[in-house]
Amino acid sequence: MSSIGDLSGRIALVTGASRGIGQSLATALADAGATVLAGVRGEPGREAQAREAGPAAIHPxxxxxRDVDATRRAVDAAVAEHGRIDILVNNAGLGREHDPLEVTEADWDELHDVNLKGAFFVTQAVGRHMVAARYGRIVMISSQASLVGLPRSAVYCATKAGLNGLARTLALEWAPFGVTVNCVAPTWIYTPGTAGRLDLPDFRQSVLDRIPVGRIGQPADVAAAVTFLASEASGLITGAVLPVDGGWTVQ
Ligand SMILES: NC(=O)c1ccc[n+]([C@@H]2O[C@H](COP(=O)([O-])OP(=O)(O)OC[C@H]3O[C@@H](n4cnc5c(N)ncnc54)[C@H](O)[C@@H]3O)[C@@H](O)[C@H]2O)c1
Known part of the structure; x- marks a missing residue:
């Protein structure tokens, strides 16, 4: 077995890697030795720069x-080019808040199409190859919102709790094939997607008041957990939801 966190020679796909947590995950997995396929929504050149560094590389x-056919085509083409995908991190996601009495069908679909349906069909496309190859590490970027209620977040919480359910079931389905499926459940992490809220002093303080370790999370906090779960060394861990929340959900 390779040492903890060593991803040398592995091929990893990270969705939503153009910025924020996903960008940090792509860098961390590459720094751990993996060749990283950095999932972006639009033109690769515009959203992510390819990086070649030592043995590791990041390729947009x-x-x-949300496009199931395009997802499958992109995954199949990546496997044809790189031989396999060993690691999948389902990170692409949207965060939105709503008054539950005002949620529309469009609001519901917007979050579910990316956070849950999107994650499932990426996992299906990659899982087919992992099951055939008898090896895989799949990590869902869930949220503390999957474990506790959060104000104005009924729809978001439902998508993230759905990811936990998916992971548990796929963990059972694919354990015989050497494929593990786990979730990481972060608290508030400072990213371009959350900076607008976290830069508001009153809001920031209200978040800090709920985090016993006394700081807002950084993408690197999530990357540390994901790198471990993406490594061969985590092979006996499957179906787990790992909070990276400074203690928010233990209160
Ligand atoms: N930042 C936090 O506080 C926090 C906390 C818990 C969980 N999360 C989860 O972590 C993940 C990343 O969060 P972030 O704060 O870095 O978000 P972000 O908004 O900064 O980045 C989201 C990424 O997802 C991509 N994306 C969105 N829709 C897509 C689509 N249809 N197809 C492909 N890619 C798409 C975006 O292009 C972007 O790269 C999300 O799943 C989010 O729910 C974030």
Whole structure:
């Protein structure tokens, strides 16, 4: 077995890798030795720069996770080019808040199409190859919102709780084939998607008041957990939901 966190020679796909947590995950997995396919929505050149560094590399791969056919084509083409995908991180996601009495069908579909349906069909497309290859590490970027209620977040919480359910079931289905499926459940992480809220002093303080370790998360906090779960060394861990939340959900 390779050492903890060593991803040398592995091929990894990270969705939503153009910015925020996903960008940090792509860098962390590449720094751990993997060749990383960095999922972006539009033109690769515009959203992510290819990086060649030592044995590791980051290559943009363009598909919208809401497009099931395009997802499958992109995954199959990546496997044809690189031989396999060993690691999948389902990170692409949207965060929106709503008054539950005002949620529309469009609001519901917007979040579910990316956060849950998108993640499932990326996982299906990659899972076919992993099951055939008898090896895989799949990590869902869930949220503390999958474990506790959050104000104005009924729809978001439902999508993330759905990811936990998917992971548990796929963990059972694919354990015999050497494929593990786990979730990481972060608290508030400072990214371009959350900066607008977290830069508001009152809001920031209200978040800090709920995090016993006393700081807002950084993408690197999530990357540390994902790198471990993406490695061969985590092979006996499957179907788990790992909070990266500074203690928010233990209260
Ligand atoms: N930032 C936080 O506080 C926090 C906390 C818990 C969980 N999360 C989860 O972590 C993930 C990343 O969050 P972030 O804050 O970095 O978000 P972000 O908004 O900064 O980045 C989201 C990424 O997803 C991509 N994306 C969105 N829709 C897509 C689509 N249809 N197809 C392909 N890619 C798409 C975007 O292009 C972007 O790269 C999300 O799943 C989010 O729910 C974030």
């Amino acid at each position: 791969i363009a598909f919208d996770v």
